[in-house]
Every structure is written in C-alpha cells, then in structure tokens.
Amino acid sequence: MSTSKITTALLAGLTLGQAWALPDPRADLSALTKAVSLDGIGKIMGDSDKESKVVYVAPSDMKVTGQFYQTGAGMSCTDLHNFRAILSKMPETHEIQAVYEQNRFVSPYFEVFYANGFRSRDILIKIQELRDEAIQLREDNHASLAEYNRAFQTKENLNAEYNRLKEQFDNTHRSMMTEINTASSEAERNAIRDAYRPMIKDFNEKISKSHEVYVEANRVFSEAVGKWAFVRDQLVYLEDLETDMRNSLQNYERTSREAYDFANAQLEIMSNKVVGRASVGYSLATNEKVAILAGRIKDAGLAYDVRHLDIFNVTLNPNIVRIEGEATVGNLPSFNMMSYQIDPKTQITLGTQKRRLKHDAQIVEEGQPSQPLEFDVYEFNDNVGSAQGYEMPITAASYCGQPTLKTTYYTVKTADGEIVRTKVTHPVFNENPGRVIYSQNVPLTYSFYQKAEDIEGRCELNIANSSTYVRNSGKKKSGGFFNRKTKSWDDTRHDYKKDMGLACDMVKRPGGANPEESALMNEALEKSLYQDMFHMFIMSYAKEYKITEVPHTELGEDSRFFSQVGAGVMNLCGQNKYCEFGSVILKSMDDLVGSRHTGSSSHTQSSTGKIVKEFKLDTYLVNHGSAIVEMTVCLDRQSCK
C-alpha cells in the first residue's frame, strides 16, 4: 500500500468520517465465487461488515458500437476515388517497360517515389559521358597541358622573387630616409648616401637580371597559352553541358515534387468534406451486471445482496489513450479523421463545482463559544465521466475507405540491356462497405470508498504563532512554505510545534501488515493530519494565497505531502498535481472580523485562538479503479459486432 494512497484516505476520512459498512477488497468471497460464475460480470468485491453478505460490482472494460448518420443528400465516393487514382496511380507490371521507354506519365506519386530513379538515369549517363570526354581531352593534350603548367609555375616563382626583392628594397629605403632626415649637416647626409650607394647598386643589378628572366618566361608562357587555349575552351564547353544536366536533374525533381504537393493539397481538401457523423456513447452503470449476478446467486441458492459500486471522480486518463486508425501511407498525408489525439500531458477534468465545506474542526477562542471552521472548496462533480456521448464528424476520406499498402515488383530492361528489378510500396484504396469509420478508446479512472483502519487522536494549531510564522516565512522565502528538502519528518514535526504550535497526538494508530508498512502508514497519517490543520488555517486566515503547480521532482518531501493531500487545496490544484503555496497574505484584523465575526469586535480573541480537532474515526480510504471503453462506429453497424 503506497503512502500517497493512505494519506489520501486519511484526509477523506478526516473530512467525511462516518461509521459505514463499506466495500472492502480484502473481504472473503470464496463461498460465492466457488458457486457462481463471474463470466461477463467483471470486478467484484465484498463488504467490510462480514455479516452483511453484500457484494459490489465494479465498472470494468467494455465495448460499445455506435451509429453513422449521413449529412446532406448522400455521399458519392466517385470524385474522391478518381482523384486518389490521379495522385497515386501505379502502372501494371506489364506496362512498366513502355512507361520507361516512352517516358509516359503515370501519376505524381509514381513520378516522385519511383520514376525519379529511371527518369534521371539518362541524364546521369549523359553526365558520365561528358566527364569521360573531358578526361579523354586532357589525356590527348597532356603535353600541352604540362607545358602550360610549367610556364605557369615559372611565372608564379618569378612573381614571388619580385615580391621578395621589393620588400628588401622598401626596408632599405625606409632606413636611409630616416637617417637622412635626422642628419644634422650636409656632410653627414653625404656620408649616409655614400654608405647606401653599394646596396642600391646591388639592387639595380638584381632587378635588371630579374627583368630579363621575366621577359623570357613571359614569352614561353604566351606560347604555352596559345597551345593550351583550344583544349581549355573545349573543356569549358563540356563543363557547361554538365552544369546544364545537373540543373535539369534538380528541375525534374523540384517540378515533379511540386506537382505532387499540389495534387496532395487538392486531395486533402476533397478528403476533409464532412459527410456525416458518428455517434456513440457509454455508461459505467453496472445495473445489468448486478441483475445478472443477482440471478446467478439466487439460482445457486445463496443469499447475497448485490449492489453496484458507488464511484466518483470519474475522469479520463489521457495518458493511455490509444490512437486508432491513423492512416499515413508512405509520404502521403493521413487520409482519415477517425481519431483525435489528446496531448498526453493534458489532464482532463470533467467537471468541478464550488461549495462551502463545513469542517468538523472547531475554532476555540477564550471567552467565546467554539464554532465550526468552514471554507470554500472546489471539488469534482461526482460521476460526470461515468456516462458520456461522443459525436464526431466523419469526412469523405473516412467514409470512402482507407488506403492499404501494396508491394509491386517492377522489372525494366534498360537501353544498355541491363535488367533492373525494383520493389515499390504504394497505397491502394479499396472500398469496404462495412468498414470502421470511427474508433476511440476512452480509458477512465474512478474513485471509490474502501474500508480502512480506525484512528483516534487530537490536533491543535496556535493561530497567533502560525500567523507570525507565515508572515515571516512569506517575507523571507519566495519559494513557498515548507519547501525544505533535507529535514527528517521528526525534525520537521518538532519545528511545526515550535513555530506554529502545531501538534497532533495519536491515541489509536493504524496498523499495517508488517512493521515497515505500519511505520509508513503512521508517518503518512501524521503528515496528513498536520497538513489538514495547516490547510484549515490557511484557508480561513489567508486573504490571498497563490497556488502554483510545480513538478513533483522540484518539491521537498514536506512540500510534497503538503501539496498532495488536503480536502480543499488538493481539489484546487487538481488531481495528481503538486502545488506549492507561495505569497500568502494573511487577512488583516478587519478582514477577519468582517468574515468571521459579523457584529462582533473581538480583535484580540482572533489572535489568541487555536484550531483544535479531535478525531475518533471509523476511517476509510479512497481507492481507484479503471475501465477502458472501446467505442467503434462502422458504416454498416452489423459489421462492428
């Protein structure tokens, strides 16, 4: 038994605790099950009162079929079938050779997903021929190319030599100019000129020689260019032709894809025409099963009172919704609207209502009569999800049949005599008059009361201490109260007593199946009691409080239990969500007087009071059940059965 389940139980017990005979899954029903068949009945359980001989029938999985209603004068699938063929027609195997040889058009699907390969084959071959031709041209003119490359390299080297000499000269020039500019007399400047004269002479000689070499290299290069120019121009022609073929390949692919996209858009519009509605519903009521089981029990000569299990908080559990009938084929868009998707993160609450909850705790103030504590809560409408009707629009695509995949093997003999065999998977649309047009699984969870251990004890919370503590905590911490992740429960409990005067004493504790389970149950019980007291305080004395949904993993242990359980706050946060109290603003004395003591002026009494709760309860816990309703609608209702 999990801690969370027990804490939930205790809270419910503390809020609503009464002494009832309740369903108890632990009850022994062997005498009944040995004598009576449970086929088709589903889940049953016994009663906490062993003498009562009551058996409860719980809701279980079921299948329901619905009805299709046509909208308008009548739907013809001819247009849709025709366009589906236009989009995705494939040739017969005996036609493929002619399609290949004569470049015959078949369909956008065929062009994009199959023919692209052999249509581009001729272009690819041509590209290879152009490359081969270029290679041959280079080989045939190898000598000219080598000569051109040599002359080219010689000129490159001379350019490098020129640049090196120029850099040297620039450096020399700068040095000389600097020295001349800083010289103090003409005699000194003449000396500098004399010093540089040999270097300048050396440069002059090198430059002169370099120029002679360069003139010769330029002549050789010009001759080489003349010989190579013809070949080079032919290679440029070939490169241009190859570029043309490459562009043609891209143009073919882009154009055929664009045509396919336009056809798809056309089909999608045609597919989305609403032609009718699928209507289907269910009820979790077990009346029929109760009657059947009662009859069998009577026939077996036994005496059991058969009842349906009272359930509440019936909610959809979208986490396990299965999406049925999704029909995406290859790269075609989905052809149906049979199912709708629910975001797995979505928690669907079928209905909530606000009501005033009178708590059985008392406000105890000196000199004043004690009075019951009360506050507003939001809670689920009971059994809202136990019976639901669904009506979904049915589109032409769904009405006119879903595609199936077909595999075809095409064999083509190419112009070179090569045999090419290709496996192609493509959609085929077949009419099926009895086909499913709507399918939806509705997984439901529900709650029911179940007998648990008795408990007895007393809790007390000091209003003045708690007010001070909350105000101070609110200023000090922005992350909310009780957001401590490291303290043990014993330390936490000690702090609550010190800070808020909050303490609970247990007289009669629940027992578990073993010491470990007992310890878990008792800690969970204590936490739920402490939380219950704190929630009562907050909901009565806080003017505003912000409740924020936070991921479970971000909460400290204390925050988790404060968030998990609570008659009022839990419902405010929603089931299975974790909340964090933050930014609590306590009511001023005026607010308190106005809301709690109309006509009174007892200011000081409010700040010295206590919330006291004594409990002696025949407790129960809230257990959970589930049922999956499989709803199906066929064009021909008989074919769904």
Place this chain on the structure above:
Amino acid sequence: MKKIIAIIAFIAVTGGLWWSWSPQSQEAAVAQARAGVNSPAPSPRIEQLAQEVKALHIPASSPSVEAAKTQLKEAQKDFKAATEEYNQKALVKNVTSEDEEKYQVHMKKSHAAYLEYQQIVFNQLKLTKEI
C-alpha cells in the same frame, strides 16, 4: 625642405630603375597571349554531346507553367473556402442541395485547374501521354 632634398638625393642614388617594370597577373598574361585570337568552335564530338544534352534538358520553369500554377492556387483557395463553408453547415445538420451544388462547382473548377497544370508540367518534364 629637408625632405625634398632627401628625395632628390635618393633618386640620384637609385637612378629610379626599380620602377621600370612589374610582373603581370596570370589572367592578364593569358589575355595578352590570346589577344586577337577567336575562341575555337566546339569540336564535332562536343557538338554532338550538346545536341544530346539539349534533348534531355529540363527547364526550371516556363511562363505557361507559372500561369497554370497561379490559376490552380487560386482555384484551390476557393475550393478550400467552399469546403469549410459546406462543413460548417454539415456540422449543424443544415446542408441543402444548393450547398451541395455550390461545393461541386468549386470542386470541379479546382479539379480542372489541377489537371491543366499537370498536363503542362509533365510536358515540360518531357513525359508523353498518360498510360
């Protein structure tokens, strides 16, 4: 004044030979080498390949394709709007024969626009008549 004197002195020393030439760029050298010479015509073999390439050439688009595309887009837009209008009525069980006829008109117009576009496009792709 000192600088002018210095420069004159420098020119006197160097004789100005350094600036008498500089290397050509390779492009300029090639251009010079080919000056006055016309580009040769493609060889017969390349001419033959060019004809084959021309036969396989697929253009990026054409005015007729673009015109058909524009017409199709417009027709599909109208058809989509007509379908949405029809569905609104179908969802509240209020479809009349006039609604059906109106839908059919847009559907057929869009359908015809697609077929015309398809014909032009696959001609451009050098595909022959349908099987």
